[in-house]
Amino acid sequence: MMRPGTEAELAEAVAAAAGPLRILGGGTRPVGRPVEGEALSVAGLSGVVLYEPGALTLVVRAGTPLEEVERVLAGEGQRLAFEPMDHRVLLGGSGVPTIGGVVAGNVSGPRRVQAGACRDSLIGVRFVDGRGAVIRNGGRVMKNVTGYDLVKLMAGSRGTLGVLSEVAFKLLPVPESVATVTLHGADGARAFEAMTRAMKSPFEVSGAAWLPGKGEVHLRLEGFAGSVAYRAGRLRALLAGPGEVTVETGAEANARLWRAIRDVEALAGHAFVWRVSMAPGAMRAGLRADLDRTARFDRVVDWAGGLCWIGMTEAQAADYAPRFGAADAVAGAIRFHRDLQAEMADPELGGGHATLVKGPEALRAAVPVFQPELAPLAALARGLRAQFDPRGILNPGLMG
Amino acid sequence: MDMPVPNAAVIAKKEHVVARLAEVLGEGAVIHDPAETRAYECDALAAYRCPPMAAVLPGSTAEVAAVLRICHEEGVPVVPRGSGTSLAGGAMPTADSVILGVARLNRVLEVDYDNRVIRVEAGRTNLSVTGAVEADGFFYAPDPSSQLACAIAGNIAMNSGGAHCLKYGVTTNNLLGVTLVTMDGTVVEIGGAYMDAGGYDWLGVICGSEGQLGVVTEATLRILPRPEGARPVLMGFDSSEVAGACVADIIKAGVLPVAIEFMDRPCIRATEAFAGAGYPDCEALLIVEVEGSPAEIDEQLGLIKQIARRHDPVELRESGSEAESAAIWKGRKSAFGAMGQLGDYMCLDGTIPVSALPHVLRRIGEMSAEFGLGVANVFHAGDGNMHPLILFDANTPGDLERCEAFGAAILKLCVEVGGCLTGEHGVGIEKRDLMGVQFDPVDLEAQMRVKDVFDPGWLLNPAKVFPLEASAGRRAG
Numbered sequence A: 001m002m003r004p005g006t007e008a009e010l011a012e013a014v015a016a017a018a019g020p021l022r023i024l025g026g027g028t029r030p031v032g033r034p035v036e037g038e039a040l041s042v043a044g045l046s047g048v049v050l051y052e053p054g055a056l057t058l059v060v061r062a063g064t065p066l067e068e069v070e071r072v073l074a075g076e077g078q079r080l081a082f083e084p085m086d087h088r089v090l091l092g093g094s095g096v097p098t099i100g101g102v103v104a105g106n107v108s109g110p111r112r113v114q115a116g117a118c119r120d121s122l123i124g125v126r127f128v129d130g131r132g133a134v135i136r137n138g139g140r141v142m143k144n145v146t147g148y149d150l151v152k153l154m155a156g157s158r159g160t161l162g163v164l165s166e167v168a169f170k171l172l173p174v175p176e177s178v179a180t181v182t183l184h185g186a187d188g189a190r191a192f193e194a195m196t197r198a199m200k201s202p203f204e205v206s207g208a209a210w211l212p213g214k215g216e217v218h219l220r221l222e223g224f225a226g227s228v229a230y231r232a233g234r235l236r237a238l239l240a241g242p243g244e245v246t247v248e249t250g251a252e253a254n255a256r257l258w259r260a261i262r263d264v265e266a267l268a269g270h271a272f273v274w275r276v277s278m279a280p281g282a283m284r285a286g287l288r289a290d291l292d293r294t295a296r297f298d299r300v301v302d303w304a305g306g307l308c309w310i311g312m313t314e315a316q317a318a319d320y321a322p323r324f325g326a327a328d329a330v331a332g333a334i335r336f337h338r339d340l341q342a343e344m345a346d347p348e349l350g351g352g353h354a355t356l357v358k359g360p361e362a363l364r365a366a367v368p369v370f371q372p373e374l375a376p377l378a379a380l381a382r383g384l385r386a387q388f389d390p391r392g393i394l395n396p397g398l399m400g
Numbered sequence B: 001m002d003m004p005v006p007n008a009a010v011i012a013k014k015e016h017v018v019a020r021l022a023e024v025l026g027e028g029a030v031i032h033d034p035a036e037t038r039a040y041e042c043d044a045l046a047a048y049r050c051p052p053m054a055a056v057l058p059g060s061t062a063e064v065a066a067v068l069r070i071c072h073e074e075g076v077p078v079v080p081r082g083s084g085t086s087l088a089g090g091a092m093p094t095a096d097s098v099i100l101g102v103a104r105l106n107r108v109l110e111v112d113y114d115n116r117v118i119r120v121e122a123g124r125t126n127l128s129v130t131g132a133v134e135a136d137g138f139f140y141a142p143d144p145s146s147q148l149a150c151a152i153a154g155n156i157a158m159n160s161g162g163a164h165c166l167k168y169g170v171t172t173n174n175l176l177g178v179t180l181v182t183m184d185g186t187v188v189e190i191g192g193a194y195m196d197a198g199g200y201d202w203l204g205v206i207c208g209s210e211g212q213l214g215v216v217t218e219a220t221l222r223i224l225p226r227p228e229g230a231r232p233v234l235m236g237f238d239s240s241e242v243a244g245a246c247v248a249d250i251i252k253a254g255v256l257p258v259a260i261e262f263m264d265r266p267c268i269r270a271t272e273a274f275a276g277a278g279y280p281d282c283e284a285l286l287i288v289e290v291e292g293s294p295a296e297i298d299e300q301l302g303l304i305k306q307i308a309r310r311h312d313p314v315e316l317r318e319s320g321s322e323a324e325s326a327a328i329w330k331g332r333k334s335a336f337g338a339m340g341q342l343g344d345y346m347c348l349d350g351t352i353p354v355s356a357l358p359h360v361l362r363r364i365g366e367m368s369a370e371f372g373l374g375v376a377n378v379f380h381a382g383d384g385n386m387h388p389l390i391l392f393d394a395n396t397p398g399d400l401e402r403c404e405a406f407g408a409a410i411l412k413l414c415v416e417v418g419g420c421l422t423g424e425h426g427v428g429i430e431k432r433d434l435m436g437v438q439f440d441p442v443d444l445e446a447q448m449r450v451k452d453v454f455d456p457g458w459l460l461n462p463a464k465v466f467p468l469e470a471s472a473g474r475r476a477g
Helices: A008-018 A066-072 A099-104 A148-155 A188-199 A223-238 A251-262 A280-287 A290-294 A314-323 A329-345 A361-368 A376-387 B006-012 B014-023 B036-042 B061-074 B125-134 B152-158 B204-206 B238-251 B265-275 B295-310 B322-333 B333-343 B352-371 B398-415 B432-439 B441-454 B468-476
Strands: A021-024 A040-041 A048-052 A057-061 A122-127 A134-138 A162-171 A177-183 A205-211 A214-225 A245-248 A270-277 A298-301 A307-312 A352-359 B055-056 B078-081 B099-103 B107-113 B117-121 B175-181 B186-193 B215-222 B230-239 B259-264 B284-291 B315-318 B344-347 B373-380 B386-391
Touching: A008 A040, A008 A122, A008 A134, A008 A162, A057 A066, A066 A099, A099 A162, A122 A148, A122 B373, A134 A148, A134 B441, A134 B468, A148 B186, A148 B204, A148 B441, A162 B398, A177 A188, A177 A223, A177 A251, A188 A205, A188 A214, A188 A223, A188 A280, A188 B295, A205 A251, A205 B014, A214 A223, A214 A251, A214 B175, A223 A245, A223 B295, A245 A251, A245 B230, A251 B295, A270 A280, A270 B099, A280 B078, A307 A314, A307 A329, A314 A329, A314 B398, A329 A352, A329 B204, A361 B107, A376 B186, A376 B441, B006 B014, B014 B055, B036 B055, B036 B099, B061 B099, B061 B175, B061 B186, B061 B215, B078 B152, B107 B125, B117 B125, B125 B152, B152 B215, B175 B204, B230 B295, B238 B259, B238 B284, B238 B295, B259 B265, B259 B322, B265 B322, B265 B373, B284 B295, B284 B322, B295 B315, B322 B333, B322 B352, B333 B344, B333 B373, B344 B398, B352 B373, B352 B398, B432 B468
Parallel strands: A021 A040, B055 B099, B078 B099
Antiparallel strands: A048 A057, A057 A162, A122 A134, A122 A162, A177 A214, A177 A245, A205 A214, A205 A298, A270 A307, A270 A352, A298 A307, B107 B117, B117 B215, B175 B186, B175 B215, B230 B284, B230 B315, B259 B284, B259 B373, B344 B386, B373 B386
16 A cells, blocks of 8 residues: 655655556445555555644644544544544444545535535645545635635535645534433434424524434524524424423433444444435325335434435345345345436436445445536536546546 | 737728627617627726627526627637626626627526425526525535626536535535536537546536636536535634634644634734624634534534634634624625725736645735735635735826736735635736746646637637647647
8 A cells, every 4th residue: 555644745746647547545444435545544644744724724634533633623522514424333444534525525415504514614625646645725715716616616526626635614612502402202304393493593593303113303403502592492482282202411422423423333233324415395295105015124314304314234135135036135236226317316306316335346336425416516526537537547446 | 918909800890890790689689889898898807997899788698609600610719608797807808709698598497406406597696596495404515705796607607616615525525417618509408417427527627727718508506405504603813823823723633614814913904894794813814614503513613712712812702692703704705895995906816725825924014014015815715715905096106007016926925835825816917927927838738738629719718727828729620
């Protein structure tokens, strides 16, 4: 494995590469089609470059462990607003997640509904393109429209357009207080209704999730203590109807609960996991559609119904397979995957995206892991890759 | 301001191109009489003018696609135009270009409160988006000061901000989907009412691309429930440094105001003379606004005042009513008009790290003396987005050039301290030739490669964003 220690060495390694490269941070997020290539780790590019708490900005090398970033920020009572998940819980693996990996996957947690995604907090990047050139975009200020926004293009491009060497964020202060208002005994209809009602209120909900397995809807509030208490009371009244409503104000209990939602702990034991992004209204309808009746699976619903994690165990996938003449669990999962992506592509349902997040290599190699794009966008994507990586050496094939 | 030499071959076939456009749009939607095309000769950067060859006002995405297909076939440059309020010359025509105005595309297509989105045609004005949902308690957050007139299409092209983006973000953070027509007439649907698609962040790169990658005809925007209330506090300080330190302390304390606005003494004096808002006569003034229920507002303003007192304010005035809130905002909102009373001015838009505020303000003061031109500062302090207003007299020969040189010096200073040339207005033609100050050639090359993908012939919104010499090879090709 190549492990450059500086940006210049990274650029040199890419420029000198004779064949495909498999770009790694901590290697904890093996999402996408398997890549054949020499491993190139960015973990050697580590450390905070600049941290200005008074300006709410952080510049950090891409290989810096996420834990270190979070520790440094916590020291000043600040944090990354977008609450990136730790994929190790879901995918296993023992690597050290890096901040560059977070950006490469645009990894965003429950607070996405209020504070935006990783890409919304990202204000600057440095990266090495497929030619080995070091390119800068954005900067370290919050408002910047100077030139094209390649910052956002790099977020979520999974190392296929360039290898991140440095990233800059705007930050948020850690609020004084947190509370979660929980509705118990909620089925799908009641859960979506509750989440929608909460999000339409002015009470600034910073997390809205439904755990169907437990029948619980969790609504998080953050801010100054008096304000949180006030809003919790209002939200509680807003949820009046079937099902008990409780309020949890303990810091530890809240941290544990939202970490579990963020990391999709409920599906950690499932062999196959998909991530579905749709409008909440469409998700509500989609979950009742054909798939729901013919397949057995488990789910965790986040983003007020806009994000659904679907998990299938080996047994559930094996059960799905024979209906379509498929032989085994992997074949069942392939069939399910295709059905799911077809449903997303159905304009009647309002559009959405299904991504296979967890599954054996055999499965990931057999299907388009990411939702296939419409023809004009797919052509633009090929065009971008040809421009930024003309030799086709950066994580080739990973995004399909 | 250098502009590329117009393509004589294109101008020579004006009649032919106009006839083709009229065939798909109807005569009424194609403007080609030189007396009428003058209406499109400039945007809000009125110092530079050039009538286009023609202007078209399509009424649907299909018509936009037809116009672009024709212009693509004929090799005619196209300049997209929203409401023409760009302060950067983003909609400045060239003599061989067709202006594609989206003003007729102004319908609300769908309001969906359950998903908290609105889908509109892109010619709709910013304020009328909020207008369509405010009766139901919702609003569209980005609020550029031209919001009464500016179009969503232009907001997307320039990634517009506003006074409240400290809390709610700018256009790119509130945009969920677009219908985009590329230069060859292909209609591309991107995003929708859902968040974070799996592929590349197309919305991210299109937003802020200054109309050079495609023409946005429809947009899905996030709408938010209106907060229960909002109230500002006004504070005056003896020096800009102290005001800057107070801003940093407020931010560090964990309060997230919706707006922190800053005005310096020249700006305070001008607005007092103009609007009589009752501002204190001091070196620096801050307006800090917070949102929530009455009790939440009290709690936040209490904390903010406590922080402000540590910095010995000469004035600390909390609004106690709607009327008092309006009075506090009155001066700030009339600042640009007030400066206009003093003469011609040029409004800059650089962003700096908040920590560099005192240094930059001091240097601007020194440069003001060096260039012999007055300057007033009014800006969004929470995010470091400055708006120095340089005063000059357009009728005095050499004054505009001196003003531009002063402006360039300020923007270079912004970059030097770790900031950027433009925080919310865009590059346009105005800052095009300064791009080399902020970016190395290789950085600009990477951006131009994105344009190569969307518009290989470089026909869309020519001569903007990139220095002419940097794009020369591509434009010729």
